[in-house]
Amino acid sequence: ADIAAQLSAEPEKKLVLCGDFNVAPLDEDVWDMAEFDGATHVSDAERAAFDDLLGAGLSEVTRQFTPGPGVYTFWDYQKLRFPKKQGMRIDFQLASQALAKTATAGEIDREERKGKGASDHAPVVVDYDL
Numbered sequence: 503a504d505i506a507a508q509l510s511a512e513p514e515k516k517l518v519l520c521g522d523f524n525v526a527p528l529d530e531d532v533w534d535m536a537e538f539d540g541a542t543h544v545s546d547a548e549r550a551a552f553d554d555l556l557g558a559g560l561s562e563v564t565r566q567f568t569p570g571p572g573v574y575t576f577w578d579y580q581k582l583r584f585p586k587k588q589g590m591r592i593d594f595q596l597a598s599q600a601l602a603k604t605a606t607a608g609e610i611d612r613e614e615r616k617g618k619g620a621s622d623h624a625p626v627v628v629d630y631d632l
Contacts, residue, residue: 504558505517505555505558505559505560506557506558506559509558509559509560509598509599510559513599513600514600515598515600516597516598516600516601516604516632517560517597517598517601518595518596518597518598518601519555519560519595519596519597520593520594520595520596520626521593521594522576522592522593522623523552523592523593523594524542524543524548524592525543525544525548525549525551525552525592526538526543526544526590526591526592527549527552527553527562528591529544530570530571530572530591531574531590531591531592532544532589532590532591533572533574533583533587533588533589533590534588543590543592555596556596559598559599560596560597560598560602561596561597561598561599561602562594562595562596563595563596563597563601563602563605563608563628564594564595564608564610564626564628566605566608567605567607567608567609567628568608568609568610572587573591573610574589574590574591574610574624575589575590575591575592575593575610575623575624575626576589576590576591576592576593576622576623576624577589577590577615577622578622579622584615584616593610593623593624593626594626595608595626595628597628597630601630604630604631604632605628605629605630605631606629606630606631607628607629608626608627608628608629609626609627610624610625610626610627611624611625611626611627612624
């Protein structure tokens, strides 16, 4: 169903879309934009699709708690990107306005990413005061 229509019909709906979006919406969300010239994750089409979700009434709630360049959620195993600090912020929680306003804390759990056999993504955690 259409998210904008759902949120228009139910403005107090508490909805969150979370996970790996495979889009770095801002230039600061990759370690070096020159490395991504013409590549996936930063194309105009991908960023426009991400922006469409925001335009539908969702808010990206993680950045307010984890601001700044160099704050990543994904590091490629094959190129040893984690120890090189060469990551991307591509995992998010996008919340409806009714839910976003209840967000009280958030973190990217880099420690979980460090473990043996860990995912190449770090968990993105947000606390909501419901």
